[in-house]
Amino acid sequence: MSRTAGSSGKKTLAAIREAGLDLVHEHGFEAMSLRQLAARVGLQPGSLYNHIETKQDLLFDLIHNHMVTLLASIDAELEGIDDPLERLKAFIAFHLTYHIERKREVFIGSSELRSLEPKNHRKIVALRKSYEERLYEILEQGCAQRLFKIEDIRVSTYAILAMLTGICTWYDAKGRVDRKTLIDIHTRLVLQGVLK
Amino acid sequence: MSRTAGSSGKKTLAAIREAGLDLVHEHGFEAMSLRQLAARVGLQPGSLYNHIETKQDLLFDLIHNHMVTLLASIDAELEGIDDPLERLKAFIAFHLTYHIERKREVFIGSSELRSLEPKNHRKIVALRKSYEERLYEILEQGCAQRLFKIEDIRVSTYAILAMLTGICTWYDAKGRVDRKTLIDIHTRLVLQGVLK
DNA sequence: TTTATAAAAACGATCATACGTTCGTATTTA
DNA sequence: TAAATACGAACGTATGATCGTTTTTATAAA
Structure with a gap:
């Protein structure tokens, strides 16, 4: 697959931030995994790197x-x-x-x-x-x-x-x-x- | 190898608790690993289970x-x-x-x-x-x-x-x-x- | 308005490494 | 002689990050 129809960088980044706040709060930063984060946002793990360093x-x-x-x-x-x-x-x-x-x-x-x-x-x-x-x-x-x-x-x-x-x-x-x-x-x- | 000369359950448990406080404080509980803990106490990971459930x-x-x-x-x-x-x-x-x-x-x-x-x-x-x-x-x-x-x-x-x-x-x-x-x-x- | 093209955003596979816990065995202590 | 304490190997699973590829979107020229 590839780029999803309707996908937008701004919205995805906002969703990543929001889910990130939740996950760090729930598990602590080190314990939170990017796989969990990606799953909550509805992405594959690797795709996060289009939005974060x-x-x-x-x-x-x-x-x-x-x-x-x-x-x-x-x-x-x-x-x-x-x-x-x-x-x-x-x-x-x-x-x-x-x-x-x-x-x-x-x-x-x-x-x-x-x-x-x-x-x-x-x-x-x-x-x-x-x-x-x-x-x-x-x-x-x-x-x-x-x-x-x-x-x-x-x-x-x-x-x-x-x-x-x-x-x-x-x-x-x-x-x-x-x-x-x-x-x-x-x-x-x-x-x-x-x-x- | 096996049981170390001079080893004592009380002292080891105290050391585990002390190192545990440090590690949870430094990394958070989920992120702290029992391997780190064992290393600080000077044990193999499996040996921790003689002292904790x-x-x-x-x-x-x-x-x-x-x-x-x-x-x-x-x-x-x-x-x-x-x-x-x-x-x-x-x-x-x-x-x-x-x-x-x-x-x-x-x-x-x-x-x-x-x-x-x-x-x-x-x-x-x-x-x-x-x-x-x-x-x-x-x-x-x-x-x-x-x-x-x-x-x-x-x-x-x-x-x-x-x-x-x-x-x-x-x-x-x-x-x-x-x-x-x-x-x-x-x-x-x-x-x-x-x-x- | 159509078309060409670059940038953006997603996928899925992959890397070596680390995870908590269990187990059989060996040695020391009580 | 039995209990306590340690070892070291092993289990399947998860980790952060990279990569090449593919599709969608945005831009601007024709």
């Missing part, structure tokens, strides 16, 4: 894509907000909303960094650092304006991020707590910890 | 062992403390201290639950639930005695656990912040969030 490249693509989108989104969200307190509230609401809908990406982006080649690993860590700085700067600015009182801004940054991200591992959208309530509770928790 | 059994053993020890330790730690505020402080200090020294176990205990057979999965989730209840009950008791003021005890339980556990993924024992400072900062953060 290597298996490693696919992993990097998945994580990189997530991080770049995350950064662009938070910047768009904070744009035009000057008051540190308002920026902090916006950050919390955004972070929860965004991460709750991307459990697979969050999981992969933390548990599979180990499987990235050094060069790729460095790039992702740099992007993550960049995201952390968004929160760090908000806290710093709030302290400078004497709105916040924070013992250790660096540690608080990590503590807040850990709390907000970790919640996504158990949050059940169909559960007792709706999204708005979740955001309200966490906003209050964080503010109580940083407000003067 | 199956690969799945090894994973369950690693996680189960961690959870059981965790539960016994927190109970020992809280024993004899009645005041909810003191219990909460003890919980925070214990949780941080214990988890910082067991990064591999924490990582595996959350990222590799997916690889447990349903029966084993249920057992581990029950143990984890049991640990979560220790904190939940402290918060509940504190609210009942009107020491704490908490909007949603369940959500706060998860938020606090997420914060305290998440911190272990980046904390560097050789870094700027020493352990006592870390505990102080987090104690203050949590207390500000729950105290009336």
